[in-house]
Every structure is written in C-alpha cells, then in structure tokens.
Amino acid sequence: MMKKTLVLGVGNLLLGDEGVGIHAVRELEKETLPPGVDLLDGGVCGLHLINWLEGYERIIMIDATLDDRPPGSVRRLRPRCVDDFPRLMSAHEIGLRDMIAALLLMGRSPEMDLIVVSVGNVGKPDDRLTPPVSAALPEVLCRVRSLLSPLPAAHERP
Amino acid sequence: MKERIVVDPVTRIEGHLRIEAETENGRISNAFSSGTMVRGIETIVKGRDPRDVWAFVGRVCGVCTSTHSLCSVRAVENALGIIVPPSAELVRNLMIATLYMHDHVVHFYHLHAFDWVDVVSALKADTSAAARMAQDMSAWPKSSQGYFAAIQARISRFVASGQLGIFANGYWGHPAYKLSPEQNLIAVAHYLEALEWQKEVVKVHTVFGGKNPHPNFVVGGMPCSINLHEPNAINTERLAFVRQRLEEARTFIDQVYLPDLMMIAGVYRDEWGRLGGGVSNYLSYGDFPMAEYGETDSYLMPRGIVLERNLSLVHPVDARSPSEIREYIRHSWYSYDGGDREGLHPLSGQTNLNYTGPEPPYTHLNVEDKYSWIKTPRWKDMPMEVGPLARLVVAYAARKEPQKSFIDDTLKKLDLPAEALFSTLGRTAARGIETALVANWALEVFDKLMENLRYGDSRMVNHTLWSPNLWPDRAEGVGLSEAPRGALAHFMVIEDRQVENYQMVVPTTWNASPRDAVGVLSAFESALIGTPVHDANQPLEILRTIHSYDPCLACAVHLWDESGSYVHRADTF
Numbered sequence: 001m002m003k004k005t006l007v008l009g010v011g012n013l014l015l016g017d018e019g020v021g022i023h024a025v026r027e028l029e030k031e032t033l034p035p036g037v038d039l040l041d042g043g044v045c046g047l048h049l050i051n052w053l054e055g056y057e058r059i060i061m062i063d064a065t066l067d068d069r070p071p072g073s074v075r076r077l078r079p080r081c082v083d084d085f086p087r088l089m090s091a092h093e094i095g096l097r098d099m100i101a102a103l104l105l106m107g108r109s110p111e112m113d114l115i116v117v118s119v120g121n122v123g124k125p126d127d128r129l130t131p132p133v134s135a136a137l138p139e140v141l142c143r144v145r146s147l148l149s150p151l152p153a154a155h156e157r158p
Numbered sequence: 159m160k161e162r163i164v165v166d167p168v169t170r171i172e173g174h175l176r177i178e179a180e181t182e183n184g185r186i187s188n189a190f191s192s193g194t195m196v197r198g199i200e201t202i203v204k205g206r207d208p209r210d211v212w213a214f215v216g217r218v219c220g221v222c223t224s225t226h227s228l229c230s231v232r233a234v235e236n237a238l239g240i241i242v243p244p245s246a247e248l249v250r251n252l253m254i255a256t257l258y259m260h261d262h263v264v265h266f267y268h269l270h271a272f273d274w275v276d277v278v279s280a281l282k283a284d285t286s287a288a289a290r291m292a293q294d295m296s297a298w299p300k301s302s303q304g305y306f307a308a309i310q311a312r313i314s315r316f317v318a319s320g321q322l323g324i325f326a327n328g329y330w331g332h333p334a335y336k337l338s339p340e341q342n343l344i345a346v347a348h349y350l351e352a353l354e355w356q357k358e359v360v361k362v363h364t365v366f367g368g369k370n371p372h373p374n375f376v377v378g379g380m381p382c383s384i385n386l387h388e389p390n391a392i393n394t395e396r397l398a399f400v401r402q403r404l405e406e407a408r409t410f411i412d413q414v415y416l417p418d419l420m421m422i423a424g425v426y427r428d429e430w431g432r433l434g435g436g437v438s439n440y441l442s443y444g445d446f447p448m449a450e451y452g453e454t455d456s457y458l459m460p461r462g463i464v465l466e467r468n469l470s471l472v473h474p475v476d477a478r479s480p481s482e483i484r485e486y487i488r489h490s491w492y493s494y495d496g497g498d499r500e501g502l503h504p505l506s507g508q509t510n511l512n513y514t515g516p517e518p519p520y521t522h523l524n525v526e527d528k529y530s531w532i533k534t535p536r537w538k539d540m541p542m543e544v545g546p547l548a549r550l551v552v553a554y555a556a557r558k559e560p561q562k563s564f565i566d567d568t569l570k571k572l573d574l575p576a577e578a579l580f581s582t583l584g585r586t587a588a589r590g591i592e593t594a595l596v597a598n599w600a601l602e603v604f605d606k607l608m609e610n611l612r613y614g615d616s617r618m619v620n621h622t623l624w625s626p627n628l629w630p631d632r633a634e635g636v637g638l639s640e641a642p643r644g645a646l647a648h649f650m651v652i653e654d655r656q657v658e659n660y661q662m663v664v665p666t667t668w669n670a671s672p673r674d675a676v677g678v679l680s681a682f683e684s685a686l687i688g689t690p691v692h693d694a695n696q697p698l699e700i701l702r703t704i705h706s707y708d709p710c711l712a713c714a715v716h717l718w719d720e721s722g723s724y725v726h727r728a729d730t731f
Contacts, residue, residue, distance in 0.1 A: 013217045014202055043217055045371045046172070047264055051357035052371055098268070102353050105316065125202040127214075 002036040003057040010042040016126040017119035017133045021062040058111040064119045071120035072132035170269045173711020189686035193532040200660045225641040227375040233650040237635025243617035246379035248607040255600035256362040261642040262593040267352040273702040275345040278330040283343035298413035309347040329696040379619035408597035419590040434582030434703040436685030437541040440464045440548035445640035462552045486534040489672035504649035504661035534671040543681045544644030544668045547588040585706040626655040643708045
C-alpha cells in the first residue's frame with residue numbers, strides 16, 4: 001500500500017520561473033495518479049500550509065531555487081531537517097522554512113523529498129515560465145512519477 | 159559619537175526590509191526604511207478581465223491572500239455599482255475575521271514574541287512555579303507542573319540537537335530581555351500551543367472558500383452555496399463545524415493570548431509604553447459591514463482619521479478624492495511623467511521603475527536621494543500609521559463600543575494612561591485587544607448569518623451586472639478593506655471591459671515608506687527615533703518596534719533574495 005503522499009508545489013505564480021512548482025502541480029492534475037496521492041498548489045503560503053500537510057506520511061515538494069546552476073537544472077534533495085534546505089531558496093523562503101521548522105518542532109516527521117528547479121528569471125512579474133525552465137517541466141514530472149511508482153528504481157533502493 | 163547600523167534583512171517578517179539607523183550615545187537619532195525588492199504586480203493584471211483579478215492578486219502574498227482578493231472584488235463592485243447580498247457580506251466578514259484571528263495570533267507568538275521572550279532562559283525555569291503562575295493568570299486547563307516539565311524537556315532536546323530552526327536567529331541572553339525564566343517558559347509553551355491552534359482555525363476558510371489554501375471569491379458575492387438541508391451544500395452540519403472552530407478560537411484568544419499579552423506588557427510597560435510612537439496620525443478605512451457595504455455606519459470597525467493624536471475628533475476619509483490620498487516617489491525608485499516632486503492619486507498612478515541606487519553589493523544606501531522600492535503615500539500630504547492601533551485609535555476617538563471600554567479596561571489593568579497607546583507596546587497590545595474583539599464579532603456575525611438563513615435569505619451572489627455587455631465603456635473603482643496589518647486599497651480603472659490601470663496601496667506602504675517630497679518621515683522611520691540600542695550587532699530594540707507594526711513586504715514590494723548572504727543581485731534590473 002502506497003504511503004499517504006502529498007505532492008506540494010510551492011512558489012509565486014506571478015513571478016515567472018518562481019512559480020515552477022505551481023506549474024508542475026497543474027500539469028500533474030491532468031494525469032491519473034496512484035491511489036493515496038494528493039496534489040496541492042501551496043502558492044507562497046507559509047505557516048498556513050501546516051493544516052494542509054496534516055495526515056500525510058510523505059511529502060514531495062516542488063520548488064524553484066536561485067542557485068548558480070543553469071536555469072532548468074533539476075535536482076532531487078532529501079532534507080532531513082530545516083538546515084538541509086538549500087541556502088538560496090526563493091522568494092517565499094521565510095514562510096516555507098518556518099513552516100518546515102514548525103512541523104518538526106510539533107513532532108511531525110513526514111518523509112520529505114524536495115525537487116528543485118534552478119531558475120534565472122525571478123522578480124520580473126510574469127505568469128509564464130521562461131523557455132529553459134518550461135523545457136525542464138517534463139523532467140520534473142518524470143521525477144515525481146518515479147518517486148510515486150510503487151517499486152523504487154534500482155538506484156533508489158537503500 | 160555617531161554610528162550607522164544596518165539591519166538587512168529584518169528577520170521574522172514576510173519579505174525583505176532594510177533599516178539603516180544612525181545612533182548617538184546609544185540611541186537612534188535618524189532612521190531610513192527601505193524595501194529593497196521591486197514591486198510591479200500591477201502590470202500583470204493590466205488588460206485582464208476585471209472579474210479575474212482577485213485570483214491574481216490573491217497570489218501576491220501567502221499571508222493575506224483572502225484580503226487582497228476581497229479588496230479586488232470590492233473594487234469591481236464599486237466601479238460597476240454592484241450590491242452584494244446581505245448573507246454574502248456576512249460570509250465575507252467570517253472569512254476576514256478568521257484571517258484576523260489566525261494572523262494576529264501567529265504574529266504575536268511566531269513573529270513577535272521572541273522580541274520579548276528569551277527561549278534559552280525558559281530552560282532554567284522552575285516548572286512548579288511556572289504552573290502556579292499560569293494557573294493564576296488564566297483558566298486555560300493546560301497549566302500543570304507536568305505539562306511545563308514536558309515542554310521544557312522538549313525544548314531542551316530541540317536545542318541540544320543543534321537543530322535550532324525557528325530559534326536560530328534569536329539574541330538569547332540579551333540584557334533587554336526582562337521576563338523571568340518561568341514567564342519565558344509559559345510563553346514558549348504557548349508558542350507551541352499556538353502552532354497547533356492556528357491550523358484548526360483556518361479550517362473555516364475551507365468551508366466557505368473552497369478546498370484550497372487560496373480561498374475563492376467572486377464579484378457580486380461569495381462563490382459558495384448554503385442550504386441548511388442539502389447534503390452537498392454548506393448545510394447545518396458544516397455550519398455547526400464553523401461555529402465550533404470559532405468558539406475554540408475565542409477560548410484560546412481569551413485564555414492564552416490575552417493573558418500572555420498582559421504578562422509581557424506588565425513587565426515591559428515602563429520602557430516600551432513610551433518608546434516607538436512614530437507618526438501621530440492614524441488612518442482606518444473601516445470594515446466588517448453588518449448591513450449593505452455602502453452603509454459605513456454599520457461597520458464594526460469604524461472608518462476615519464485621527465490627527466495629532468487628538469482623541470476627540472475623527473476626520474472623514476474619501477479614498478476616491480484626488481486631493482486626499484497621493485503617492486510620492488521623491489525617495490523611491492520610480493519616475494513620474496510630471497517629475498519627482500509630484501504626488502499622484504492611485505487612480506491616475508504610474509509604475510515606471512527607475513533604479514538609481516548603488517551598484518550592489520553596497521554598504522549604505524544613498525538616503526539623500528532615492529532609497530526604496532516602496533512609494534510614499536500621504537493623506538492630505540500627512541503621514542499616517544495604519545494597522546490595529548490605528549483602527550482602535552479611530553474607534554476610541556469615535557467613542558465606539560465595545561472598543562472604547564475594552565481599551566479603557568486594559569489601560570486600567572496595566573495602570574497606564576491613554577498616551578501609552580502611542581508606543582511600541584501600545585501597538586502590540588492593540589493587536590491583542592482587536593483579536594479578542596474580532597473573536598466575539600465572528601460569533602455575532604455567524605449568528606446573524608444563521609438568522610438570515612432561517613428566514614430563507616441564502617442569496618450568495620448578485621449576478622445582475624455579471625455580463626460585460628452591461629458595463630459602461632469606462633469605470634473607476636476603489637476597493638477598500640482593513641487587512642490585519644492595516645488599511646488596504648485597490649484602485650481599478652476599467653476601460654473597454656478590461657483593466658486599464660491597477661494600483662494597490664497596501665498597509666506596509668503607509669508604514670514602511672521612505673520620506674516624502676518635503677522630507678517628512680513615515681511611520682517606521684519616525685518610530686525608531688529615540689530607541690535605545692544596547693548592542694549594534696544585536697539590534698533587538700529595532701526589531702521590537704518594527705515587528706510591532708507586523709510588516710509584510712511581500713506585497714509592499716516584490717521580495718526575492720538570497721537569504722543569509724546579503725548580496726543584492728535583485729537590485730540591478
């Protein structure tokens with residue numbers, strides 16, 4: 001039986017590539033996902049999100065990151081604590097990091113996966129993605145699907 | 159000797175705020191407030207269907223989604239003359255009341271408390287003494303010695319693990335912390351209780367606003383269907399769920415938040431009841447209509463302006479009048495067609511970016527010239543404070559009940575004169591008083607809604623002017639609301655059925671703005687003057703005053719920053 005899982009996209013939809021997590025969730029809404037998997041467009045909500053995370057054993061978060069990698073680079077991180085979240089998180093970092101910290105402080109410890117997409121265009125108001133980040137969406141979706149598949153791929157096994 | 163302190167970013171707020179302050183003999187003699195991220199949200203809604211704008215502006219900020227959305231639909235309703243059905247107005251009030259309770263409690267415990275509460279000191283507390291003290295303060299049942307011992311052990315483990323998380327940025331041990339270890343422990347315990355509490359109260363939003371963290375709104379009313387006997391609508395059972403959440407919220411506010419506030423205020427009142435007053439004018443647009451929205455006399459929070467702290471006179475405010483509200487850019491990184499000295503009413507507002515600041519990374523801003531992305535709004539060319547204190551000051555001057563009695567009682571309990579309201583502590587206390595009032599109002603509003611429903615009035619939307627074919631070629635609208643952190647206005651010009659101009663004047667714009675065209679300071683800058691700074695590397699006192707306003711820069715400017723490293727790459731575009 002699949003662990004009760006939440007795929008959570010976060011980001012600001014109005015700031016171009018910063019909203020890549022939301023765009024990914026909107027794409028996933030068109031697909032049939034395994035039972036026990038829910039999707040959530042978390043926007044830039046911080047502490048408010050805790051209510052929506054209740055009851056999930058596993059959370060797969062999709063977010064933009066401002067690191068020095070080329071825009072469209074996709075990475076999977078497995079944060080175990082707040083300090084494992086990348087230093088250069090994006091616009092909503094304060095709220096999001098506080099939310100994660102609060103979750104741990106409250107004694108909740110869902111299994112966490114973080115899929116981050118490196119972005120370049122942040123700050124300029126736009127509700128669309130730039131071409132390199134848009135082109136990375138299929139890889140993001142692919143990573144989510146493989147995390148959701150009941151049998152982990154060989155290299156994912158412990 | 160003069161010293162320049164830079165606090166950047168100010169922590170535990172939404173968004174990016176920079177404070178530069180000059181100190182002389184340990185006190186701040188001059189201060190500059192700067193929003194260092196640009197805002198340009200207005201451009202994204204230009205050319206869109208006015209009925210869709212609420213969904214975009216709700217995305218500006220994760221904290222105030224619903225109040226921006228509400229303000230936007232009110233702007234359309236104002237432009238087109240749409241009257242919202244009475245029951246829908248009450249549902250909107252419930253949405254906003256829930257937001258207030260959530261926001262104010264989260265602000266107090268999770269963003270502001272650690273300015274007054276020393277977490278590390280709580281580890282030294284005598285848990286029996288803390289239990290006795292808590293039992294004396296309140297009827298809240300969780301106050302046994304065992305409870306406090308368990309909390310203390312939990313915090314010890316957390317601190318010992320090195321994963322400080324939320325606690326990482328504190329100035330623990332700073333001499334400006336004055337609470338006893340037992341008082342600190344009580345506050346820390348309630349910090350944790352408030353985390354659990356806050357996720358329950360927002361469930362009211364899911365009933366009325368749809369199953370999404372971003373609640374739905376609609377021009378003309380609320381997009382929900384209430385039918386007491388219909389299983390698929392919001393029915394008696396769902397409404398009972400709402401009432402229960404509201405009652406629990408009130409219990410927490412009365413038995414935990416208010417007693418903690420009074421405990422903290424009792425210790426800090428002598429110093430912080432005098433500091434941090436800032437500008438002496440207060441603006442409130444008023445909110446919580448209990449009749450048709452146009453009937454401003456029905457507002458639970460009254461509309462008006464108090465000048466020069468004169469508590470016997472309330473001035474009317476007309477946000478639409480071109481001679482009242484104007485935004486200046488003399489010290490902001492924008493340009494106006496008419497030049498830098500001009501002030502523009504938001505309905506004819508302009509958003510032309512014009513960054514003239516230093517190349518990052520920089521040490522200091524050029525405060526003689528432009529130094530912020532925040533514009534400077536003025537009412538009849540005077541600076542205003544907005545927020546819970548402004549709302550209560552306006553209500554007090556208007557002799558409005560229950561506000562006036564509540565304020566008088568609180569001042570009496572703390573043995574403080576009315577002037578103490580105009581301070582950092584007064585601002586923080588006003589937020590707590592307001593939360594308690596809103597907790598009661600939420601239940602009143604709920605009962606009134608039930609009464610309407612029982613009389614058969616469950617109309618939620620007025621659709622008569624939904625079709626753009628019925629609209630004039632050009633219309634202008636102003637949407638007003640009182641967001642938890644203060645007066646919020648959205649200005650919309652509709653031309654050929656599309657948004658032609660959109661301007662938002664948000665609470666933190668009033669409070670955090672730079673100087674105006676004639677050099678007059680805005681609220682933050684003014685409030686910091688005279689504040690002592692014990693240690694320039696640990697500017698706890700600056701945080702106390704700035705946090706007391708509950709700034710939210712996410713919509714005042716566009717935030718985005720590489721936190722931890724103060725590289726201002728964002729400033730260059």
